[in-house]
Amino acid sequence: MADSPIDLSSENLFDIISTMRAMRRLKPDPVPDELIVRILEAGTRAPNGANSQTWHFIVVKDVGIKKAVQVWYKKALDEIVGPRYASSAPPAGSTAEKYHRQHLAVEYLTEHFHEAPVWIVACIKHDNALIPPDRTAGASIYPAVQNMLLAARALGLGANLTTRHLRFEEESEKALELPEGVHSYAIIPIGYPIGNFGPVGRGNLRDFVSLDRIGQPWSALD
Numbered sequence: 001m002a003d004s005p006i007d008l009s010s011e012n013l014f015d016i017i018s019t020m021r022a023m024r025r026l027k028p029d030p031v032p033d034e035l036i037v038r039i040l041e042a043g044t045r046a047p048n049g050a051n052s053q054t055w056h057f058i059v060v061k062d063v064g065i066k067k068a069v070q071v072w073y074k075k076a077l078d079e080i081v082g083p084r085y086a087s088s089a090p091p092a093g094s095t096a097e098k099y100h101r102q103h104l105a106v107e108y109l110t111e112h113f114h115e116a117p118v119w120i121v122a123c124i125k126h127d128n129a130l131i132p133p134d135r136t137a138g139a140s141i142y143p144a145v146q147n148m149l150l151a152a153r154a155l156g157l158g159a160n161l162t163t164r165h166l167r168f169e170e171e172s173e174k175a176l177e178l179p180e181g182v183h184s185y186a187i188i189p190i191g192y193p194i195g196n197f198g199p200v201g202r203g204n205l206r207d208f209v210s211l212d213r214i215g216q217p218w219s220a221l222d
């Protein structure tokens with residue numbers, strides 16, 4: 001492929017992106033610390049506001065802590081998110097059957113949340129005026145979360161971005177023993193996957209992209 005303008009390692013990145021599904025069924029088998037360290041290194045290479053790196057990542061292995069959070073994570077599904085899920089239509093790129101399977105996987109992860117061998121809890125220390133605790137704050141942590149999800153996928157580990165514990169933020173953060181001024185933005189359960197990696201289901205680009213102003217089609221997508 002010497003005459004190809006495409007760098008094969010970049011192609012590999014696109015493969016990883018397009019097969020990085022939410023992996024919710026995880027084996028309880030331990031994950032070597034060196035893999036978690038590589039994932040964290042990928043996370044901390046991410047963009048963040050003013051490069052202030054106000055993030056903090058808690059590697060949680062303590063089953064007592066995980067169980068104490070799982071109680072709130074499950075309560076949020078049972079009482080808030082679950083009923084809405086059950087009555088909503090399949091999203092773009094999905095089908096009723098796939099959506100039903102997604103729901104089953106969500107329930108599975110909820111029941112087994114604390115059994116994932118490792119969690120990475122992505123936090124921000126809200127002590128830096130450059131990162132105000134408003135709706136832009138997440139922009140300084142979710143790129144790191146995405147890097148970690150991609151790194152996990154590249155290493156053959158299953159992972160998923162979860163935020164549902166924040167439906168009971170105070171209770172969950174107490175269970176996580178977060179100090180004053182530190183808030184959690186995501187919990188990433190990580191483990192070896194029970195299922196296979198596969199293509200993610202999304203809608204067509206045409207449904208989400210316009211040229212110059214919303215609603216104006218872009219011929220490049222025809």
Ligand SMILES: Cc1cc2nc3c(=O)[nH]c(=O)nc-3n(C[C@H](O)[C@H](O)[C@H](O)COP(=O)(O)O)c2cc1C
Binds near residue numbers: 022023102109165201
């Ligand atoms: C902001 C956000 C919060 C999410 N919270 C949860 C969660 O609490 N539990 C969960 O199982 N998945 C959660 N997800 C994962 C989404 O459900 C998942 O990305 C989506 O269904 C697409 O899945 P797929 O990539 O496997 O197609 C969250 C994703 C995002 C972006």
